Amino acid sequence: xxxxxxxxxxxxxxxxxxxFQQDGATCHTAxxxxxxxxxxxxxxxxxxxxxxxxPPRSCDLTPLDYFLIRRVIADIRPQMLxxxxxxxxxRLDYIRASRGSPMREIISEM
Numbered sequence: 001x002x003x004x005x006x007x008x009x010x011x012x013x014x015x016x017x018x019x020f021q022q023d024g025a026t027c028h029t030a031x032x033x034x035x036x037x038x039x040x041x042x043x044x045x046x047x048x049x050x051x052x053x054x055p056p057r058s059c060d061l062t063p064l065d066y067f068l069i070r071r072v073i074a075d076i077r078p079q080m081l082x083x084x085x086x087x088x089x090x091r092l093d094y095i096r097a098s099r100g101s102p103m104r105e106i107i108s109e110m
Contacts, residue, residue: 034049
């Protein structure tokens with residue numbers, strides 16, 4: 001796909017300053033893929049094993065995730081947030097009581 005579609009499509013546009021961002025999924029970071037992207041983008045490659053390392057779990061760099069998250073957040077009901085806070089505070093209480101030991105009882109209930 002990169003060779004047959006993506007790069008030819010890039011050649012139809014002025015992309016001299018374009019940066020390429022790729023997540024850190026191992027299926028996307030084969031040596032041949034990274035080498036091809038480095039040849040195409042040089043130091044303007046954000047990727048695992050690329051010149052600019054992909055920040056782990058970085059939603060700040062992914063516009064599509066940002067808009068998806070905004071849409072999902074808008075659909076969260078107050079009752080759900082209350083339940084989340086109740087669950088979180090009960091876990092904190094457990095951690096305090098157990099002095100930071102693993103939460104085996106809580107994890108096994110899930």
